[in-house]
Amino acid sequence: MGLGCLSKSAVAVLKTDDKLKDAKIVFVVGGPGSGKGTQCEKIVAKYGYTHLSSGDLLRAEVASGSERGKQLQATMQKGELVPLDTVLEMIKEAMIAKADVSKGYLIDGYPREVKQGEEFEKKIGAPALLLYVDAKAETMVKRLMKRGETSGRADDNEETIKKRLDLYYKATEPVIAYYEKSGIVRKINSELPVDEVFAIVEKAIDELK
Numbered sequence: 001m002g003l004g005c006l007s008k009s010a011v012a013v014l015k016t017d018d019k020l021k022d023a024k025i026v027f028v029v030g031g032p033g034s035g036k037g038t039q040c041e042k043i044v045a046k047y048g049y050t051h052l053s054s055g056d057l058l059r060a061e062v063a064s065g066s067e068r069g070k071q072l073q074a075t076m077q078k079g080e081l082v083p084l085d086t087v088l089e090m091i092k093e094a095m096i097a098k099a100d101v102s103k104g105y106l107i108d109g110y111p112r113e114v115k116q117g118e119e120f121e122k123k124i125g126a127p128a129l130l131l132y133v134d135a136k137a138e139t140m141v142k143r144l145m146k147r148g149e150t151s152g153r154a155d156d157n158e159e160t161i162k163k164r165l166d167l168y169y170k171a172t173e174p175v176i177a178y179y180e181k182s183g184i185v186r187k188i189n190s191e192l193p194v195d196e197v198f199a200i201v202e203k204a205i206d207e208l209k
């Protein structure tokens with residue numbers, strides 16, 4: 001059946017979704033301060049992937065001063081998760097905006113819970129790889145306290161860091177177990193110096209081609 005029987009707007013929606021049909025998707029999952037953003041930057045430089053950090057997208061919304069941004073700010077300051085629909089919609093829009101030029105997508109900071117992974121697959125597509133950026137809690141806290149000296153982030157303070165870590169172990173770690181079943185998880189030892197971590201990351205990305 002052709003698209004002739006559908007309204008113009010329905011066809012537009014189908015075509016937009018279609019754009020992401022064959023996209024190469026990499027989930028980047030790890031605790032707060034584990035080094036996700038640092039490694040993503042290096043992947044962008046070498047492989048030209050599109051880097052979408054859910055946290056950065058949300059912080060941009062907060063910076064815009066919108067009403068929605070004000071609500072998000074309050075949630076993020078407490079170290080809690082913002083509503084799933086909001087973050088998924090932002091990621092999807094950002095992906096579509098880059099669909100014609102993107103070589104692949106790094107989805108950094110998402111999924112934060114199994115439900116987010118399920119919804120992403122329903123609305124966008126399946127990931128080809130999950131980079132599990134792993135560091136000890138002690139290391140993450142140290143890095144975040146240091147980052148907090150200059151980041152200006154409302155959540156890089158001792159009290160919120162503790163909450164973010166607790167939430168990571170409770171809600172996000174199960175995401176890794178969930179994707180282990182499909183064989184796409186690559187564990188990256190992020191205790192090493194940045195370039196050594198990247199050497200492990202490169203191997204995982206090269207396997208994709």
Ligand SMILES: Nc1ncnc2c1ncn2[C@@H]1O[C@H](COP(=O)(O)OP(=O)(O)O)[C@@H](O)[C@H]1O
Binds near residue numbers: 030034190192197
């Ligand atoms: N392998 C590493 N060794 C030492 N410091 C690191 C390493 N990876 C990241 N960092 C530092 O730790 C902090 C958190 O890294 P970031 O990439 O922002 O983490 P995330 O995006 O996972 O929260 C940054 O200040 C960064 O410079």
Ligand SMILES: Nc1ncnc2c1ncn2[C@H]1C[C@H](O)[C@@H](COP(=O)(O)OP(=O)(O)O)O1
Binds near residue numbers: 032079082087116
């Ligand atoms: N996928 C997601 N779902 C819900 N909330 C999210 C989210 N990604 C980010 N947030 C909110 C809650 C986080 O505490 C905050 C900062 O996220 P982030 O920049 O990814 O932090 P970090 O990588 O340091 O853990 O934004």
Ligand SMILES: [Mg+2]
Binds near residue numbers: 036037053
């Ligand atoms: Mg980050």
